[in-house]
Amino acid sequence: MLKRTLGKNGLEVSALGLGCMGLSFGYGPATEKNDAIRLIRTAFERGVTFFDTAEVYGPFVNEELVGEALAPIRDQVVIATKFGFQDGDSKKPMDSRPERIRAVAEASLKRLKTDRIDLFYQHRVDPNVPMEDVAGTVKDLIREGKVKHFGLSEAGEQSIRRAHAVQPVAALQSEYSLWWREPEHKVMPVLEELGIGFVPFSPLGKGFLTGAIDERTSFDQSDFRAMVPRFTQESRKANAGLVDVLGRLADGKSATRAQIALAWLLAQKPWIVPIPGTTKLSRLDENVGAASVELSAGDLAAIEAALNEIQVVGDRYPAQWQQRVDR
Numbered sequence: 001m002l003k004r005t006l007g008k009n010g011l012e013v014s015a016l017g018l019g020c021m022g023l024s025f026g027y028g029p030a031t032e033k034n035d036a037i038r039l040i041r042t043a044f045e046r047g048v049t050f051f052d053t054a055e056v057y058g059p060f061v062n063e064e065l066v067g068e069a070l071a072p073i074r075d076q077v078v079i080a081t082k083f084g085f086q087d088g089d090s091k092k093p094m095d096s097r098p099e100r101i102r103a104v105a106e107a108s109l110k111r112l113k114t115d116r117i118d119l120f121y122q123h124r125v126d127p128n129v130p131m132e133d134v135a136g137t138v139k140d141l142i143r144e145g146k147v148k149h150f151g152l153s154e155a156g157e158q159s160i161r162r163a164h165a166v167q168p169v170a171a172l173q174s175e176y177s178l179w180w181r182e183p184e185h186k187v188m189p190v191l192e193e194l195g196i197g198f199v200p201f202s203p204l205g206k207g208f209l210t211g212a213i214d215e216r217t218s219f220d221q222s223d224f225r226a227m228v229p230r231f232t233q234e235s236r237k238a239n240a241g242l243v244d245v246l247g248r249l250a251d252g253k254s255a256t257r258a259q260i261a262l263a264w265l266l267a268q269k270p271w272i273v274p275i276p277g278t279t280k281l282s283r284l285d286e287n288v289g290a291a292s293v294e295l296s297a298g299d300l301a302a303i304e305a306a307l308n309e310i311q312v313v314g315d316r317y318p319a320q321w322q323q324r325v326d327r
């Protein structure tokens with residue numbers, strides 16, 4: 001798979017990464033450990049060198065899984081993880097106090113079975129800790145060799161600028177996909193100006209854009225989509241038109257919807273690296289195949305025109321989480 005570079009300090013990764021969250025957390029019961037390890041190692045065999053996890057996925061167990069799976073190939077891959085929630089619990093408030101960042105770094109290094117974190121993201125901006133203090137703490141960790149690169153997630157324009165002024169930011173990880181294009185307005189111009197890479201999460205719209213989810217789908221209690229306004233039954237019914245349009249575009253390219261969704265992201269900027277997640281080997285192959293799907297200017301224009309006809313229904317987060325993003 002072709003490589004892309006995130007930021008200006010030479011962080012080279014495969015054009016598509018692997019989001020590992022869903023193997024342990026967020027989308028229903030965890031995948032059996034040996035199967036999850038096999039999936040992660042198969043991704044590497046298919047050319048993926050960029051693996052995404054976080055302290056809060058599990059919590060903790062996803063980092064342990066990623067560490068174990070990648071230990072034999074540690075020097076050939078880039079591992080990204082995240083700090084920033086109290087006690088590593090995503091239901092609790094933010095906590096990016098310097099002492100907490102340091103403690104997470106030490107614990108994550110152990111769980112990941114490694115001596116350095118290649119990319120350490122602040123998971124959400126903490127309104128109680130000045131960004132300069134966060135960036136300064138990560139800068140110290142970089143100086144100590146424990147961290148290689150600094151990242152932010154769902155940060156707004158001013159936070160990105162303040163962080164970057166203290167410690168160059170290699171990548172912003174935020175939601176971006178065919179049905180969530182908000183970053184195009186304010187954030188992506190800042191990334192382009194400062195030379196920061198963009199790692200879109202939920203690039204398949206949490207599965208919806210692939211056509212695998214419809215109004216008849218029911219979600220497990222531990223599947224957070226059950227709480228997301230965009231995934232209510234009414235929203236899924238209302239948004240089915242988007243799936244239909246993507247199906248027609250995909251058929252025209254002899255590709256799948258998932259591949260169109262990923263190829264579209266790759267076509268937006270050369271500094272974009274999506275991190276689709278899956279628990280299934282067949283879907284891994286399908287998603288990796290997106291790196292070889294070329295969209296022409298005509299294809300992109302057709303997608304744009306089709307999207308302009310569609311009004312996506314439902315917020316991407318429940319109200320209590322909405323306040324944590326774009327600050």
Ligand SMILES: NC(=O)c1ccc[n+]([C@@H]2O[C@H](COP(=O)([O-])OP(=O)(O)OC[C@H]3O[C@@H](n4cnc5c(N)ncnc54)[C@H](OP(=O)(O)O)[C@@H]3O)[C@@H](O)[C@H]2O)c1
Nearest residue numbers: 019020021201202203204205206207210258276277278279
């Ligand atoms: N920074 C943040 O705040 C944040 C937030 C969310 C996610 N993330 C990261 O981003 C990664 C990816 O995001 P995501 O997992 O939310 O969403 P995603 O990649 O858009 O979608 C994942 C969902 O799509 C399904 N899927 C994957 N490939 C498919 C295919 N080819 N056909 C049909 N269904 C397919 C998966 O189900 P199966 O497992 O059944 O295939 C899973 O339910 C996560 O793993 C995590 O590392 C970060």
